[in-house]
Amino acid sequence: xxxxxxxxxxxxxxxxxxxxxxxxxxxxxxxxxxxxxxxxxxxxxxxxxxxxxxxxxxxxxxxxxxxxxxxxxxxxxxxxxxxxxxxxxxxxxxxxxxxxxxxxxxxxxxxxxxxxxxxxxxxxxxxxxxxxxxxxxxxxxxxxxxxxxxxxxxxxxxxxxxxxxxxxxxxxxxxxxxxxxxxxxxxxxxxxxxxxxxxxxxxxxxxxxxxxxxxxxxxxxxxxxxxxxxxxxxxxxxxxxxxxxxxxxxxxxxxxxxxxxxxxxxxxxxxxxxxxxxxxxxxxxxxxxxxxxxxxxxxxxxxxxxxxxxxxxxxxxxxxxxxxxxxxxxxxxxxxxxxxxxxxxxxxxxxxxxxxxxxxxxxxxxxxxxxxxxxxxxxxxxxxxxxxxxxxxxxxxxxxxxxxxxxxxxxxxxxxxxxxxxxxxxxxxxxxxxxxxxxxxxxxxxxxxxxxxxxxxxxxxxxxxxxxxxxxxxxxxxxxxxxxxxxxxxxxxxxxxxxxxxxxxxxxxxxxxxxxxxxxxxxxxxxxxxxxxxxxxxxxxxxxxxxxxxxxxxxxxxxxxxxxxxxxxxxxxxxxxxxxxxxxxxxxxxxxxxxxxxxxxxxxxxxxxxxxxxxxxxxxxxxxxxxxxxxxxxxxxxxxxxxxxxxxxxxxxxxxxxxxxxxxxxxxxxxxxxxxxxxxx
Numbered sequence: 001x002x003x004x005x006x007x008x009x010x011x012x013x014x015x016x017x018x019x020x021x022x023x024x025x026x027x028x029x030x031x032x033x034x035x036x037x038x039x040x041x042x043x044x045x046x047x048x049x050x051x052x053x054x055x056x057x058x059x060x061x062x063x064x065x066x067x068x069x070x071x072x073x074x075x076x077x078x079x080x081x082x083x084x085x086x087x088x089x090x091x092x093x094x095x096x097x098x099x100x101x102x103x104x105x106x107x108x109x110x111x112x113x114x115x116x117x118x119x120x121x122x123x124x125x126x127x128x129x130x131x132x133x134x135x136x137x138x139x140x141x142x143x144x145x146x147x148x149x150x151x152x153x154x155x156x157x158x159x160x161x162x163x164x165x166x167x168x169x170x171x172x173x174x175x176x177x178x179x180x181x182x183x184x185x186x187x188x189x190x191x192x193x194x195x196x197x198x199x200x201x202x203x204x205x206x207x208x209x210x211x212x213x214x215x216x217x218x219x220x221x222x223x224x225x226x227x228x229x230x231x232x233x234x235x236x237x238x239x240x241x242x243x244x245x246x247x248x249x250x251x252x253x254x255x256x257x258x259x260x261x262x263x264x265x266x267x268x269x270x271x272x273x274x275x276x277x278x279x280x281x282x283x284x285x286x287x288x289x290x291x292x293x294x295x296x297x298x299x300x301x302x303x304x305x306x307x308x309x310x311x312x313x314x315x316x317x318x319x320x321x322x323x324x325x326x327x328x329x330x331x332x333x334x335x336x337x338x339x340x341x342x343x344x345x346x347x348x349x350x351x352x353x354x355x356x357x358x359x360x361x362x363x364x365x366x367x368x369x370x371x372x373x374x375x376x377x378x379x380x381x382x383x384x385x386x387x388x389x390x391x392x393x394x395x396x397x398x399x400x401x402x403x404x405x406x407x408x409x410x411x412x413x414x415x416x417x418x419x420x421x422x423x424x425x426x427x428x429x430x431x432x433x434x435x436x437x438x439x440x441x442x443x444x445x446x447x448x449x450x451x452x453x454x455x456x457x458x459x460x461x462x463x464x465x466x467x468x469x470x471x472x473x474x475x476x477x478x479x480x481x482x483x484x485x486x487x488x489x490x491x492x493x494x495x496x497x498x499x500x501x502x503x504x505x506x507x508x509x510x511x512x513x514x515x516x517x518x519x520x521x522x523x524x525x526x527x528x529x530x531x532x533x534x535x536x537x538x539x540x541x542x543x544x545x546x547x548x549x550x551x552x553x554x555x556x557x558x559x560x561x562x563x564x565x566x567x568x569x570x571x572x573x574x575x576x577x578x579x580x581x582x583x584x585x586x587x588x589x590x591x592x593x594x595x596x597x598x599x600x601x602x603x604x605x606x607x608x609x610x611x612x613x614x615x616x617x618x619x620x621x622x623x624x625x626x627x628x629x630x631x632x633x634x635x636x637x638x639x640x641x642x643x644x645x646x647x648x649x650x651x652x653x654x655x656x657x658x659x660x661x662x663x664x665x666x667x668x669x670x671x672x673x674x675x676x677x678x679x680x681x
Contacts, residue, residue, distance in 0.1 A: 049073060067088060068102060073394050086106070090133075090135045100114070102115065109129055112144065124203075130192070132146040143200060144200075145196065147195065149195075152193055154178075154191045193216075219270045221272045223250075235249070244286075244293075260304075279299050292497035295319065297318050297321060297329060316335060324373050337436075354400075358390065359388065364653075365483065386467060389407060424515055426511050434484065449527060450676055454539070473667070488509060517531060540559045544563060551608060567624065613652060616647065619650070645658060
């Protein structure tokens with residue numbers, strides 16, 4: 001027997017005698033606008049409170065907005081601090097805990113503000129046309145440091161005549177003479193370089209500390225005496241064409257004197273000075289030509305000498321360094337679909353403090369999460385679950401406390417899909433792979449359901465057992481949804497991640513996905529006659545590649561895919577790093593290899609009805625990629641649809657309505673090719 005799920009409204013009409021309590025309470029597109037989640041927590045200097053961003057989707061402006069809330073670390077109090085019609089970011093406590101600095105953007109400018117907790121008054125310190133980032137207090141609370149882009153002058157090839165007053169001439173030509181000229185999101189970027197600034201915390205003039213045609217930034221760290229700021233930069237000649245090079249520098253706050261502290265090949269980033277000022281911790285990654293490289297936690301003396309790798313052998317990508325004390329450093333690392341907080345001593349002894357932070361990505365179940373460390377070793381962090389986005393939690397001395405419950409008013413009253421984890425062996429080589437399955441609300445053991453396999457991007461990213469609005473909506477529509485961390489995913493070590501070296505995409509990862517599908521069929525979850533495949537970015541590549549290798553799927557949706565690697569790497573913003581690390585060389589030297597990895601090479605085999613969804617301003621996987629596959633399918637008379645998202649870049653689900661639109665179009669396409677629906681009707 002095949003079970004077909006219909007909307008709640010149709011169920012009411014079909015069974016008018018049913019009680020209201022029997023009706024399914026399905027997660028809907030409207031519910032996406034009601035979700036809330038915690039992010040970017042910061043512990044007060046006295047350890048008694050935390051400030052955090054409470055994010056939500058504003059239905060009137062179709063944007064995610066962020067308000068600032070305060071919560072007591074003992075869970076007793078929870079109140080708004082900045083929760084009006086504005087949207088805020090980067091709230092940061094002053095060292096004495098009496099003020100909170102933050103930023104807010106409006107009318108094309110970004111303001112830096114300081115809120116005084118005792119009086120409730122707020123001071124605007126300054127507004128900037130370019131948006132500051134990495135807002136950081138000086139140790140004495142007298143200054144704020146930040147990074148900001150500064151316009152630079154390029155070479156002028158011509159001196160054009162000026163139009164007469166009132167004349168309407170064509171726009172001036174855009175002249176490009178540098179390697180990095182366009183980025184996904186920002187589009188064509190003006191010539192500018194990121195520099196480090198300081199400004200008085202009571203208001204005044206921002207002062208630029210760094211100079212030169214280089215980018216300086218990332219996280220900023222004052223020395224305890226406030227005389228220097230540490231940051232990371234690549235100031236090497238030819239830096240534009242280098243994808244994995246950066247060093248740690250210090251700059252004098254008063255003198256502007258620049259000093260380079262690291263010289264190792266690769267990236268040294270996110271420096272943090274220890275509380276006692278003796279050591280510097282930082283993240284280090286080599287410059288080996290591998291698709292995936294682990295990132296380790298390093299420590300060195302303030303002078304730059306006595307460098308040691310504190311997490312040697314961890315074989316994971318670490319991040320978000322914070323000193324717990326002058327002897328212990330906290331950091332995050334991903335492991336098997338989870339993001340964890342680890343702690344390492346300055347002598348290299350490691351432990352895991354918190355497992356499974358996350359919940360800050362709402363659309364798909366990516367590994368995520370943020371945290372902050374207090375001076376007494378207390379941690380505050382975001383944590384969600386299979387059925388909830390991120391709430392705020394605290395950890396101290398082995399005890400965990402939940403501080404917020406942001407979605408009980410909504411999700412406690414919805415019948416959500418149930419998530420289960422499973423492991424399976426790839427048919428290619430027996431490799432063990434982690435997978436997850438979401439069963440529809442009302443799932444009944446022994447019945448089979450249409451199946452959607454949804455493939456994550458990257459490919460060097462990972463999914464996990466986390467809330468996903470898109471996949472919950474698919475489950476609410478009556479599908480069993482599966483996803484996996486196939487070879488190439490991170491959180492399983494370098495060897496696992498690099499199994500896709502020069503094989504992205506290929507029959508190898510295809511075998512991993514099909515083995516997950518076969519597991520769902522063999523275990524009685526999935527109807528083998530109603531199989532569907534979807535994915536975005538690298539997942540879109542995998543979906544487009546899959547339909548060139550098999551006709552088992554009823555329909556496919558490839559969101560923002562790469563279709564032709566030759567054209568992709570020579571039109572996308574990621575070309576420098578991708579050619580250097582993802583391929584054996586440039587396309588003109590390895591044309592056959594690029595073609596073999598391209599879904600377009602298999603388009604002659606495709607019979608599966610295929611939808612393509614891409615933003616028209618996507619510079620990561622340009623829409624010209626989508627157009628190539630769509631036009632090839634049209635020429636072959638394969639049922640196909642191209643959905644173009646206007647004024648949108650690679651983040652096609654970055655606005656709530658677009659997250660819903662992506663899901664709506666996917667479900668509508670799959671509904672068109674479901675055969676169990678025809679049998680039920």
